[in-house]
Amino acid sequence: MTLSEPFSPMAQQALAAAFDLRNLPADFYENPFPYYAALRRYAPIKLLPDGSYLFSRYDDVKYLYTHAELFSSDKKLEFAPKFGDSLLFEHHTSSLVFTDPPRHAAIRPIIMTAFTSRALVAMEPMLEQMVARLLDALEVQSGPDLIEHFAGVIPVEVIAHLLGVPVAEREPLRRWSLAILSALEPVISPAVFEAGNVAVQEMLDYLARLIAQRRKQPGDPDQDMLTRLIQAQALEAVGLSERELLHNCILLMNAGHETTTNFVANGLVALHDWPEQRALLVNQPELIRSACEELLRFESSNQLGSRVTTQAVTVAGVDIPAATQLVLGIGAANRDPAVFEQPDYLDIQRKPNRHLAFGYGPHQCAGMNLGRMEGRVAMGQFVQRFPEFGLGKRVRAQRARFRSWSQLALVL
Ligand code: HEM
The missing domain is CATH 1.10.630.10 (Cytochrome P450)
Known part of the structure; x- marks a missing residue:
């Protein structure tokens, strides 16, 4: 079971502040969801060190x-x-x-x-x-x-x-x-x-x-x-x-x-x-x-x-300048509690389930x-x-x- 909020608010804040997609913590690959939760809460539009922005909320x-x-x-x-x-x-x-x-x-x-x-x-x-x-x-x-x-x-x-x-x-x-x-x-x-x-x-x-x-x-x-x-x-x-x-x-x-x-x-x-x-x-x-x-x-x-x-x-x-790289956190959006009730629980009967796993819109x-x-x-x-x-x-x-x-x- 991978729950995404095992950290205290202070630890979450620190995780969100230090987060860098180009320098990921060793445990990220195993379970990225606590990091996504920290980002959604404390830095939902996160400016990364390379100048790109990472989005983690569903609506964004x-x-x-x-x-x-x-x-x-x-x-x-x-x-x-x-x-x-x-x-x-x-x-x-x-x-x-x-x-x-x-x-x-x-x-x-x-x-x-x-x-x-x-x-x-x-x-x-x-x-x-x-x-x-x-x-x-x-x-x-x-x-x-x-x-x-x-x-x-x-x-x-x-x-x-x-x-x-x-x-x-x-x-x-x-x-x-x-x-x-x-x-x-x-x-x-x-x-x-x-x-x-x-x-x-x-x-x-x-x-x-x-x-x-x-x-x-x-x-x-x-x-x-x-x-x-x-x-x-x-x-x-x-x-x-x-x-x-x-x-x-x-x-x-x-x-x-x-x-x-x-x-x-x-x-x-x-x-x-x-x-x-x-x-x-x-x-x-x-x-x-x-x-x-x-x-x-x-x-x-x-x-x-x-x-x-x-x-x-x-x-x-x-405010984001022109020609800025953006990273869309599909996995993070799909665990957003603002849209999915108890998002860290697997519920094979979940309805509605408007996930973004296939992206959205023209592409x-x-x-x-x-x-x-x-x-x-x-x-x-x-x-x-x-x-x-x-x-x-x-x-x-x-x-x-x-x-x-x-x-x-x-x-x-
Ligand atoms: C569970 C399986 C799949 C997932 C999770 C998935 C996910 C995605 C996502 C997220 C996009 C949007 C990319 C973007 O907007 O930047 C995409 C686009 C696309 N996928 Fe899939 N895909 C899957 C299976 C397939 C299969 C089986 C094919 C074809 C054999 C396929 C062909 C394409 C094509 C051609 C696009 C580009 C559409 C466009 O730009 O208009 N995908 N896919």
Whole structure:
């Protein structure tokens, strides 16, 4: 159980005053919630030593997400010093998620053609079978790990299936995705930078070949996401350059990997740590939909979002200059007691549950219904198959943005 207010008011004040995202305390990764609580109370719009601001209250985070005209997603300013003239820079500045209106509004419908509800419904039986197979394999796996043998496998297979990546070619996808997303952490080493650039190059080469093949031999647009994207690109007046199409395919491959893996892993750990809630779900499987929303809120896979001010603004009485980096505390907002009653308690029947785990406003997660479906099938089947599952050694990944695990031993 992770309660977020174990500290006295004085200690909270000191924590909030000293807080620095670039120099996090050792216990932050394990349990950031006491820090978030201190920030919400004593420094809800916290000026960090590097000149950026960290927002931890729900209303402020939602306000930032809503006003794309004031708070830009474009990362050129932020990433130029970090990435220089590199492929990582090119990738992270030319995909939908880091594009501003009006271009964003023109491209988003093209990307959304990837997620027709018909395509999602059509793939649910395949997802159910795949999860059942993974659970069969877990039963006989020696030393099963929740990420390596289950949560990390599902999103790769799903997106590879939707894009029509042949089974034999799927092996590097998770490695590429992790390498590219790791470069988004607040501080990165030269090795992480290098691995990220290599991964972008390899993904660009791979996708260019895949798209060329699909142009020659289009798939069924009802089923095949890549064929729909290629056709939308040709039809849409705004057009996407070939390079932008490739970068957006990388985004589609990556955006759903870590997030969904961590959704399932964090979700199952939370259910493990709250046995009464787990028992409730085992006995009432129909609660899986509201359980998923609560798990997204309680242990949000993306803990931090980011924006930059387009002009001088005042938010909740704080004056912020133009071109200032802002960090949106999604994980903090989702535990805000002003919005969620007893926010540190897992309640799989919580209603309403207007969490911000998928962001909000014009950039709200394009793949959220796919992510939800994966979580629902994966966790729903898992707790029915292993209602008494235990956990052995668990090691938190030292990452602030993506709340994740580097080891999660399962005891079945
Ligand atoms: C539980 C799983 C997921 C979580 C927690 C999650 C979270 C998020 C968040 C917070 C954003 C907003 C970013 C921002 O405004 O700066 C976002 C955007 C996005 N997500 Fe997800 N995501 C998940 C699954 C997926 C999946 C499965 C896909 C696709 C395969 C996907 C594709 C995208 C795309 C394309 C965007 C950009 C949308 C835009 O800028 O208009 N996500 N996601």
